[in-house]
Each structure stands twice: as structure tokens, then as C-alpha cells.
Amino acid sequence: MELSGANGQFALDLYRALCKESEGPRLTSLVISPLSISTALAMVYLGARNNTEAEMGKVMRFSQVSDVHAHFNALMEKITAPSSSHTLNLANRLFGEKSSSFSQEFLGEIQKNYLADLQAMDFLQASEEARVQINQWVKEKTEDKIKELLKAGVLTHMTRLVLVNAVYFKGSWMHRFREENTKEMPFKITRTETRLVQMMHQVRKLPFGYVPEHELQVLELPYTDKQLSMFIILPPEETSLGKVMSKLTIAKLLEWTDPANLDDGSDVVLHLPRFKLETSASLAGTLTVLGMGSLFDAGSADLSGMSGDGGLFISTLAHSAVCDVNEEGTEAAAATAAIASFCMMREEHFTADHPFLFLIMHNPTRSILFLGRYCGPQ
The missing domain is CATH 3.30.497.10 (Antithrombin, subunit I, domain 2)
Incomplete structure (x- = not known):
């Protein structure tokens, strides 16, 4: 190993x-x-x-x-x-x-x-x-x-x-968000509770994948020299993060975030909280x-x-x-599933308005620098 x-x-x-x-x-x-x-x-x-x-x-x-x-x-x-x-x-x-x-x-x-x-x-x-x-x-x-x-x-x-x-x-993000596009939007903390967050927004070609087995969306947000990236793993609203974590292995995680399994030819309509x-x-x-x-x-x-x-x-x-995580970038102190990409579709919607997992990875060594979950304002 x-x-x-x-x-x-x-x-x-x-x-x-x-x-x-x-x-x-x-x-x-x-x-x-x-x-x-x-x-x-x-x-x-x-x-x-x-x-x-x-x-x-x-x-x-x-x-x-x-x-x-x-x-x-x-x-x-x-x-x-x-x-x-x-x-x-x-x-x-x-x-x-x-x-x-x-x-x-x-x-x-x-x-x-x-x-x-x-x-x-x-x-x-x-x-x-x-x-x-x-x-x-x-x-x-x-x-x-x-x-x-x-x-x-x-x-x-x-x-x-x-x-x-x-x-x-x-x-700093390779593709920075424009502050004027950040708007207040509801974040679904639970099925019955929402809170307002500052939601960043952009439409851009970004590496995107879909894991049918778990109905997960995977998105890569590269930093400027592509040595490092943030990956966001977004389950459906009805699927708990606990369920995703219980089945997650490093082999699956590395497969889901492998550039070869991510489509970068489609525009992604992205909404991501500033947090x-x-x-x-x-x-x-x-x-x-x-x-x-x-x-x-x-x-x-x-x-x-x-x-x-x-x-x-x-x-x-x-x-x-x-x-x-903000418009400029990030400041931080702290293999079995097939991945389907949608090359024929020209637009994907990635709306992180409910709990999601994220990680910051050093791409050349595939090492996880930070691992976290965002569950809304506390």
C-alpha cells in the first residue's frame, strides 16, 4: 500500500x-x-x-x-x-x-x-x-x-x-467567484429547518461527475496552478451524509475524484455557500x-x-x-462504483444548498490535506 x-x-x-x-x-x-x-x-x-x-x-x-x-x-x-x-x-x-x-x-x-x-x-x-x-x-x-x-x-x-x-x-481559485453574484439563499439544514446563507454563484466549465450507485454529484474546484483542488461531494437531499460516509472507502474516493472520471466539457451552474x-x-x-x-x-x-x-x-x-471558503478562494488552518459523466449534456446544475462533504487534495500525490462537512450555519 x-x-x-x-x-x-x-x-x-x-x-x-x-x-x-x-x-x-x-x-x-x-x-x-x-x-x-x-x-x-x-x-x-x-x-x-x-x-x-x-x-x-x-x-x-x-x-x-x-x-x-x-x-x-x-x-x-x-x-x-x-x-x-x-x-x-x-x-x-x-x-x-x-x-x-x-x-x-x-x-x-x-x-x-x-x-x-x-x-x-x-x-x-x-x-x-x-x-x-x-x-x-x-x-x-x-x-x-x-x-x-x-x-x-x-x-x-x-x-x-x-x-x-x-x-x-x-x-486562490483558478476561477474566482464574483462578489456581486453572491446572494442570500436558504440552506436546508434538515428536512424541516432552513437558514439563510451567503450563496456564491458562477457558471463555468468545471470538472463534474456523477456516481449512479449513490446518486452523488462530484465537483472539482481547482486552485490556480492545479496542484491543489477542492472536491465537493453532494448527495441528494434525502440521503444523509452519514449514509455516504458509512460506505466510503479511500479507493472509492480516489476513483470519484480521478480527473479521468470527471467531465470538464459541460457548463456547470454552481451555487456554493461562503463559509x-x-x-x-x-x-x-x-x-x-x-x-x-x-x-x-x-x-x-x-x-x-x-x-x-x-x-x-x-x-x-x-x-x-x-x-x-469565499469568492477569492480558500484559507484553511486545520473503487467499486462506476462514474457516469454527461458529455452529451451542455449544462449541469450543482446546487450545494444542503449538507455536503468536501476535501482539499494535493493532486500530484493524491493526499488529503483537509476533510470536512458543511451542514449550514450553526
């Missing part, structure tokens, strides 16, 4: 679990950066041993990828390559208690493969100061979009290791449910590849993502 496929399947597993946790009388919007989470966890995987290593390898599919860390290094180099059309900053760091002795071999491998450092912190005597310092680092890496990743009280004198990931993306999403989550509980529990348990974690002192475990895994 290639690394992008492993990361993609883990992204879907994690996203499904987070959606299940947030189940309620009505859906809530949710966005995460799977690539950032996978990259940060890969650094921990480098130091994991025995059962902890086996659990991580199984849940994240790392055990199916040869030389995971070299592949991550190559992947990060491709994704963060300088571009004149967008900004993409991916930053990961481990913050460790200064009294713990970390392996020089581990630190060297982290630096070589992930261009990242482990920063010593005084959690024992100054956990609140450490929290402020970590939040400031995240704030700088996300261009002030994520101001308080770690909430008050999250760190204590018992904290030994904190894993933090931060990602910032800002891109901004922010999600903050502590992922330890979610990852435990997925099968990575030992990593977060003081009694069973084996991170002896990081430190031979023993007793080291991940006490906090915090993740925040912000995604801002």
Missing part, C-alpha cells in the same frame, strides 16, 4: 469516528487536516515499540507501507514545495518534559525525516507557562488563525509529552476507540525508541483546523 492510500484510509476512519462522537439531533459542521495528524503521529511511531508500535501500525496502516518515514519525508517535500499560487505551511513538533532523557538517535531521525525538533519544556514546575508557549508557536505557524490550541488546564505537572500539529493553507469552519478536538479518546489505546496509557505505552527512561506516553493530542 502506498503512503497516500494508507493516510487516506486512516483519514476516513478517523473522520467517521469523530462524526459518530458528534452525533446529535442535528448534524454539525466539522473539518480536520488528516495529513497533519498522520505526519505528527508518524513521528511518534518512529519511537514506538512492541504493542504500541503494532497498534499504531495497524490503525494507521503504516505496517503496510515500506520505509514509512522516508516516504513521509518525500511526501512533505512535494506538498510543501514553494508555490506562487498558494501558501501551505505544515508544522509538527513534540514538546517533552525536560527532565526526561530522549534518545539522540530518535531526535536525529525526527530531524532527518520530518525536519522537526523535540522541544524541552518544564511541565513539572511551569505547565501553564508551557501551554502559553506552545499556543504561541501554533499561532505563529497558522498565521494567527489558531489562537488557543491547548485550553487552560489541559497540561499538568503529570504531562510528559505533548504532540502538536499545525497546518495553514491559503489558495468558515473551525474545529478543535482532543483526539486521544477517538484514537483509543480506533485501537491505539496503549499510546495514551501510562501503564502500557512503549515509547522506548524515544527514551529508555520508561513511563513515557502521549498525554495530549490536540488538533485544530480552520477552513475559510
Whole structure:
């Protein structure tokens, strides 16, 4: 299995679990950066041993990828390559208690493969100061979009290791929306509830597909140099996003968004909400449910590849993502179904006026940078 496929399947597993946790009388919007989470966890995987290593390898599919860390290094180099059309900053760091002795071999491998450092912190005597310092680092890496990743009280004198990931993306559409075409329109949150949103509008030839098996519409909105694209997956009004997610695999997702399966010869009459999403989550509980529990348990974690002192475990895994979609573009901090295209039809209507899935993908590597759902104003 290639690394992008492993990361993609883990992204879907994690996203499904987070959606299940947030189940309620009505859906809530949710966005995460799977690539950032996978990259940060890969650094921990480098130091994991025995059962902890086996659990991580199984849940994240790392055990199916040869030389995971070299592949991550190559992947990060491709994704963060300088571009004149967008900004993409991916930053990961481990913050460790200064009294713990970390392996020089581990630190060297982290630096070589992930261009990242482990920063010593005084959690024992100054956990609140450490929290402020970590939040400031995240704030700088996300261009002030994520101001308080770690909430008050999250760190204590018992904290030994904190894993933090931060990602910032800002891109401009290849085909920008005109602000004067944005109008207030109703968004169907549920069958009985609607709320007004600012609905952007344009008519343009855009890559479009249809998945008959699930009656899904798929639309690609490329950013200016086509290195990155936002894909929107729109089910029929009567089909819940949960139903779509329950059947979604990375193979299907990659097939649905494959350029070869999208028709770009028809005009698409597009209505898409202008929206901004922010999600903050502590992922330890979610990852435990997925099968990575030992990593977060003081009694069973084996991170002896990081430190031979023993007793080291991940006490906090915090993740925040912000995604801002507007007329200019996007600012974000945070294979079985046949696809029928309609080459004979010259016009398609794509009206995103009810809950939909979206993802931002790095096209050359087919890596998912952001994955989310928009369910209307909260």
C-alpha cells in the first residue's frame, strides 16, 4: 500500500469516528487536516515499540507501507514545495518534559525525516507557562488563525509529552467567484429547518461527475496552478451524509475524484455557500476507540525508541483546523462504483444548498490535506 492510500484510509476512519462522537439531533459542521495528524503521529511511531508500535501500525496502516518515514519525508517535500499560487505551511513538533532523557538517535531521525525538533519544556514546575508557549508557536505557524490550541488546564505537572500539529493553507481559485453574484439563499439544514446563507454563484466549465450507485454529484474546484483542488461531494437531499460516509472507502474516493472520471466539457451552474469552519478536538479518546489505546496509557505505552527512561506516553493530542471558503478562494488552518459523466449534456446544475462533504487534495500525490462537512450555519 502506498503512503497516500494508507493516510487516506486512516483519514476516513478517523473522520467517521469523530462524526459518530458528534452525533446529535442535528448534524454539525466539522473539518480536520488528516495529513497533519498522520505526519505528527508518524513521528511518534518512529519511537514506538512492541504493542504500541503494532497498534499504531495497524490503525494507521503504516505496517503496510515500506520505509514509512522516508516516504513521509518525500511526501512533505512535494506538498510543501514553494508555490506562487498558494501558501501551505505544515508544522509538527513534540514538546517533552525536560527532565526526561530522549534518545539522540530518535531526535536525529525526527530531524532527518520530518525536519522537526523535540522541544524541552518544564511541565513539572511551569505547565501553564508551557501551554502559553506552545499556543504561541501554533499561532505563529497558522498565521494567527489558531489562537488557543491547548485550553487552560489541559497540561499538568503529570504531562510528559505533548504532540502538536499545525497546518495553514491559503489558495486562490483558478476561477474566482464574483462578489456581486453572491446572494442570500436558504440552506436546508434538515428536512424541516432552513437558514439563510451567503450563496456564491458562477457558471463555468468545471470538472463534474456523477456516481449512479449513490446518486452523488462530484465537483472539482481547482486552485490556480492545479496542484491543489477542492472536491465537493453532494448527495441528494434525502440521503444523509452519514449514509455516504458509512460506505466510503479511500479507493472509492480516489476513483470519484480521478480527473479521468470527471467531465470538464459541460457548463456547470454552481451555487456554493461562503463559509468558515473551525474545529478543535482532543483526539486521544477517538484514537483509543480506533485501537491505539496503549499510546495514551501510562501503564502500557512503549515509547522506548524515544527514551529508555520508561513511563513515557502521549498525554495530549490536540488538533485544530480552520477552513475559510469565499469568492477569492480558500484559507484553511486545520473503487467499486462506476462514474457516469454527461458529455452529451451542455449544462449541469450543482446546487450545494444542503449538507455536503468536501476535501482539499494535493493532486500530484493524491493526499488529503483537509476533510470536512458543511451542514449550514450553526
